[in-house]
Structure formats: structure tokens, C-alpha cells
Amino acid sequence: MKQTTFLLVFVVLLNICWAQLESGGEEVVVEEEEHVELFTTPKTKMGAAISDFGYNLFRALASHEASANIFLSPISVSAVLTQLSMGGSEQAQRQLYRALRYHTLQDAQLHNTLKDLLTSVKTSGKGLSMAARLYMARRLRPKQDFFKVVEQQYGVRPKALLGGAKDLKEVNDWVSQQTGRKVQQFLSKPLPRTSGVNAVSSTYFKGRWVTRFSQSGTLENFQVDGGTPVQVPMMQQDNYPVKMGVDSDLRCTIAQVQMQDDISMFVFLPEDVTTNTTLLEESLTAEFVQDLSMALQPAQLSLLLPILRLSFSTDLLPLLGDLGLSEWLENPELDDISIQPAKLSSVHHKVVMEMAPEGxxxxxxxxxxxxxxxxxxxxxxxxxxDEPSGALLFIGKVVNPKDLTI
Known part of the structure; x- marks a missing residue:
């Protein structure tokens, strides 16, 4: 476990967070505590596995897109790759499970645990909707038993494609329907006729705060590394309740803001606009964030946040090799999916997210x-x-909110 030192006395934080300390400020160090098991139920263990998979995927994407806004919804990617694992040989399943961090679970009811978790995070109050499905190329002769077992377990049936523009409409319409019409134009061009298995995952989230913001849409300067500050709409509120701390090793201030229905947002704000975030990215694990949730201290402050309205899409397939799946990608052994040998051709992923000032x-x-x-x-x-399970629903890096659009 990474041991983290926090500066937890907030009387030393003045009008600009991190920048100014009162001359008499005193650092309080949280003493090292005896290790305790943080994840004790099947659902929290599954939440930790999804989170660690998500952090690994985020690091891989960040290394390829070092200076760009990036966003992921790990839970929907986990869902579709878990469906895929049901069609693999025992060896292939082990390889996928390791990348998905399921090898740590020792859960004979893994699929039921994941199904229950997906159901709980998609309850209406949380503001989250999700689409996860496998699409097979026309050239493949799929095995119907695989289609049935996935549908019985996860309530969504893999689909064989015909090829061309009709498939483009089919995929886009299905994702739109699953996300309450919030994710549009999931694919911008048809899947290749020569493709194999295509994994589709998408998530829409509209977060609602427990405590509302009184001011919204005020244009404020946002510092951009190596460029002129840009003006972006912000939401602001005085005497806002958060949990907060400073990590001197990672050189960032951390705030946890409570949202409705047991969801919370963690913000990691580096001390300087030019601070390299690689060390912070490498430190993110399910255990580290769970430790944070217990170590951060309550505070009331004037909170100023950008209004996030974003859409982000990418093909995650090139990143899977960074998660230890290079060998699997060459020979995935998807024996239960198709009569012919099949390979994974794409992992298309799209997220749409909105943050409203209401609470x-x-x-x-x-x-x-x-x-x-x-x-x-x-x-x-x-x-x-998601606080009850600890599952990572979204993770992102905002470099320039001026570039974010839906």
C-alpha cells in the first residue's frame, strides 16, 4: 500500500488553494495505521477490480495522449470485455481475467456479482446509463449457445452484423436507446466488412450534487500549460462542504465532493499548471483511493469548478497490449463464439458527461x-x-475545458 502523508489542517490554506500558507501554519501528519482489509464483500472486491483495471487503462491512454483531454468509463469497458471472456477457452479466459483484475477476486459467482453491481449503479437516481454489447462481422458463423449464455447473464444479446451503412445505423440507434438518447453518433463510419468481433461500450452520466451551487456560468480564467489562459464557465459556492487534504509527495490538493445517491467526485489539483501528472497517475489504485476516502477531512470553503459538458470517443484496442494482452490479441482462442477463428477487431468506447450546478x-x-x-x-x-461498491465509474484528465463539447 502506498503510504501517503497529508496536510490536514486547513487553517493554513488561504484564498488561493495551496499557494499561500499562514506564517504560523502547522503540518499535521497522519500516523501510519495497521493494515486492514479494505474490500471484504464480493461487490466491493468486484468494485476494486473494475477500478484497478480502469486506472491501468487510464494510464495507458494518458501515455499515448499526454497533452490532451481524456476520459473513460471503466465499468462499461469491463462489462463488454467480460461478455467477451465468456466465449474464450480456459487459457484465454485466464488472460482476460488478469487484465480485468478478476484474478484477485476468487469469486465462483463472478458473473452474478458483476451483474448485481451493474444493476445497482444504473439505478435512476445515480444519473448513469450504460451500453455494452458485442457485434460480430458478417463473415463469422457465430455459435448461438454463446449468444444465449451472454443474454441470460447480462440481458443483452450479441448481434451478427450484415455489413455497411445499415450496421452503422443499427449500432448508433442501439447505443442511443440504451443511454436515453444522450449518446448520439457512437460510430462515425461503418465497421469494416473484414472485421471480427467488435466490442461496443458507452456511458452517459449527469451528476447531481448534494449541495447546490449558487453561481453558475460565470466566465473565469483557466490556466493552460504553455499557453494563454482561456475563459471557461464556472460554478461557484461559498461555505461548500467537502472532504479535503494535501499530498505533499504527489504535489497536489485533493477534494472529495459528495453527489446524490452515494456517488462522489474526487478532484486532484496539482500545485502548478506545469506540474507533470505522471506520478499522480501512477499512484492511482483502488486501495489508494479508498484510503483517501477515509483520510480526507471535512472542510467548508469557497469552491470554484468548471462546468463540465464533454464527449469523448476512442478505440481502446491499441491499448490492450499495454495491459498484458499482446499475446492474447494474436491468438485470443474465442472458440465458443464462432466456428471460424475470431479475433477482436475494435473496442469502441464513448462517454458523455454533464455536471449541473443543481443540488x-x-x-x-x-x-x-x-x-x-x-x-x-x-x-x-x-x-x-460509486461509494457503496467503490467502483470507478468515470476517470478523466482535463487539460483545457475550452475544448470540451457535446
Whole structure:
């Protein structure tokens, strides 16, 4: 476990977060505690596996897109690759399970555990909808038993494609329907006729805060590494309740903001616009974030956040080799899927996310406003987590919010 030292006395944080400390400020170090098992139920162990897979995938994507906005929904990618694993040989399944971090679970009811978790995170109050499905190329002769077992377990039947523009409409219409019409134009061009198995995963999320923001849409400067600051719409609220801490090793300030229905957002704000985030990215694990959720301390502050409305899509297939699947990609042994040898041709992934200022509570009125300010006005990393399971729903790096569009 990574041992993290936090500066947890917030009277030393003044109007600009991190930048100014009172001359008499005192660091308080959290003493090292005896190791305890953090994930004790099948659902929390599954949540940890999905999260660790997501952090690994995020690191791989960040290494390829070092200076770009990037976003992922690990839970939907896990869902579709788990469907794929049901069609593989025992050896192929072991390889996929290792990449998905399932080898740590020791769960004979793995598919039932995942099904229950997917059902719980898609309840209406959480604001999350998801699409995950396998599409087979026309040249393959699929085995119907595979179609049946996936449908029985996950409620979605893999589909054989015909090829061409009709398939483009079929995929786009299905993803749109599954996400409440929020994810449009999932594919911009038809899948190749010569393709094999195509994994489709998409997630839409509209987060709602527990505590609302009073000001929204105010244009504020956002610092851009190596460029002129850009003006982006922000939401702001004084005396906003968060949990907070500073990691001096990672050189960032961390805030956990509560959302409705047991979801929370973690914001990792580097101390400087030019700070390299590689060390922070490498530190992210399910265990580390769970430790954070227990170590961060309550604070009230003036909170300023960019209004995030984003759409991001990519083919994740080239990244799977970075997760230890290079050999598997060459010979996936998908024996139960098709009569002919089949390979994975694409892992198309798209996320759409909106953050509204609304919440169901107003900040608690105080006689004196807080002197603490947390301005998310430079590149940052964030993640959105389901608290009961610990599952990572979204993770992203915002380099320039001016470039974000839906």
C-alpha cells in the first residue's frame, strides 16, 4: 500500500488553494495505521477490480495522449470485455481475467456479482446509463449457445452484423436507446466488412450534487500549460462542504465532493499548471483511493469548478497490449463464439458527461464566510466513484475545458 502523508489542517490554506500558507501554519501528519482489509464483500472486491483495471487503462491512454483531454468509463469497458471472456477457452479466459483484475477476486459467482453491481449503479437516481454489447462481422458463423449464455447473464444479446451503412445505423440507434438518447453518433463510419468481433461500450452520466451551487456560468480564467489562459464557465459556492487534504509527495490538493445517491467526485489539483501528472497517475489504485476516502477531512470553503459538458470517443484496442494482452490479441482462442477463428477487431468506447450546478441542499449559513478557497482553474485529474461498491465509474484528465463539447 502506498503510504501517503497529508496536510490536514486547513487553517493554513488561504484564498488561493495551496499557494499561500499562514506564517504560523502547522503540518499535521497522519500516523501510519495497521493494515486492514479494505474490500471484504464480493461487490466491493468486484468494485476494486473494475477500478484497478480502469486506472491501468487510464494510464495507458494518458501515455499515448499526454497533452490532451481524456476520459473513460471503466465499468462499461469491463462489462463488454467480460461478455467477451465468456466465449474464450480456459487459457484465454485466464488472460482476460488478469487484465480485468478478476484474478484477485476468487469469486465462483463472478458473473452474478458483476451483474448485481451493474444493476445497482444504473439505478435512476445515480444519473448513469450504460451500453455494452458485442457485434460480430458478417463473415463469422457465430455459435448461438454463446449468444444465449451472454443474454441470460447480462440481458443483452450479441448481434451478427450484415455489413455497411445499415450496421452503422443499427449500432448508433442501439447505443442511443440504451443511454436515453444522450449518446448520439457512437460510430462515425461503418465497421469494416473484414472485421471480427467488435466490442461496443458507452456511458452517459449527469451528476447531481448534494449541495447546490449558487453561481453558475460565470466566465473565469483557466490556466493552460504553455499557453494563454482561456475563459471557461464556472460554478461557484461559498461555505461548500467537502472532504479535503494535501499530498505533499504527489504535489497536489485533493477534494472529495459528495453527489446524490452515494456517488462522489474526487478532484486532484496539482500545485502548478506545469506540474507533470505522471506520478499522480501512477499512484492511482483502488486501495489508494479508498484510503483517501477515509483520510480526507471535512472542510467548508469557497469552491470554484468548471462546468463540465464533454464527449469523448476512442478505440481502446491499441491499448490492450499495454495491459498484458499482446499475446492474447494474436491468438485470443474465442472458440465458443464462432466456428471460424475470431479475433477482436475494435473496442469502441464513448462517454458523455454533464455536471449541473443543481443540488437538493443549500449550503449551511454561517456568520462568517470561510477563508478557504479551492479554485479548480488549471489542469486537473478527476474520478467519479460509486461509494457503496467503490467502483470507478468515470476517470478523466482535463487539460483545457475550452475544448470540451457535446
Amino acid at each position: 437538493n441542499q443549500y449550503p449551511v449559513a454561517t456568520l462568517e464566510p470561510s477563508h478557504l478557497t479551492y479554485r479548480v482553474d488549471r489542469p486537473f485529474i478527476y474520478l467519479i466513484r
